[in-house]
Amino acid sequence: MLSFLRPREFVASIYDIDLPHLYELGFRYLLTDLDNTLVEWNSPVATPKLLTWLDAARNIGFQVCIISNNDEKRVMDFARLIAMPAFYKAGKPRKKAYREAIQLLSATPLETIMVGDQVFTDVLGGNRMGLYTVLVKPIHPQEFIGTKVMRWLERFVLRQMPEPKIIDDEKKK
Numbered sequence: 001m002l003s004f005l006r007p008r009e010f011v012a013s014i015y016d017i018d019l020p021h022l023y024e025l026g027f028r029y030l031l032t033d034l035d036n037t038l039v040e041w042n043s044p045v046a047t048p049k050l051l052t053w054l055d056a057a058r059n060i061g062f063q064v065c066i067i068s069n070n071d072e073k074r075v076m077d078f079a080r081l082i083a084m085p086a087f088y089k090a091g092k093p094r095k096k097a098y099r100e101a102i103q104l105l106s107a108t109p110l111e112t113i114m115v116g117d118q119v120f121t122d123v124l125g126g127n128r129m130g131l132y133t134v135l136v137k138p139i140h141p142q143e144f145i146g147t148k149v150m151r152w153l154e155r156f157v158l159r160q161m162p163e164p165k166i167i168d169d170e171k172k173k
Contacts, residue, residue, distance in 0.1 A: 005157055007123045007135035014038065014115060015053060017134055022113060023060050027132060029107040030057060031098065033116035034068040034075060034086075036138040042074065046082050054082060065101045067092065067114075069121060092116075093125030102129075119154045 011017055014037065035041040038050055057064055066086035068075045079086035085104055090097035102112060109130040116122020117138045126133040 004124055004127045005119050006127070007119070007133040009134045011134060011136055013136050013139070015049070017115065019057055019060050019062065022132070023062065027111050027113050028062060029102070029105050029112040030062050030064045031067050031101050031112060031114045031126070031131070032064060033118070033122050034066050034078060035070060036117045036140060037115060037122070037136055038066070039078070040140040044077065046078070051082065054084070063105050063107070065105060067097050067101055092121035093128060095125065095129055098125055098129045098131070118150065119157060120150055
């Protein structure tokens with residue numbers, strides 16, 4: 001069971017993901033959580049740093065899509081702001097939104113990365129779909145009350161597993 005909760009990479013933030021290297025390995029698609037992954041929880045503003053990162057990802061050749069459990073207004077307002085496809089009320093870790101995003105992007109799981117700040121939604125859902133998962137630290141301590149409760153369990157689970165293996169020069173499987 002712990003293998004489904006283990007990310008392939010664990011980095012401080014999206015800015016620490018080695019996108020050029022992952023692209024060289026054949027990854028072409030980024031699915032990403034929104035709150036506390038791209039921006040602070042419920043922040044309506046895309047920071048200049050985030051916009052630069054998204055431009056860099058796109059310039060490398062990645063297609064990017066948001067998958068969030070938040071509501072339609074929150075997710076779609078932000079997605080329109082940064083001109084990105086998005087799925088709201090995704091029900092992560094269920095597979096439905098992941099499948100829909102992969103289909104929308106004309107992707108395959110083997111060439112898709114899931115980036116998020118939560119083990120029990122982002123990592124578990126991405127791993128269940130066979131995606132390369134990257135766990136980032138939450139940007140800010142403010143978050144939905146249900147998430148705060150899950151963080152306690154998440155910390156316990158993360159202490160039980162070895163450090164995530166970071167993909168190096170091996171080919172993805």
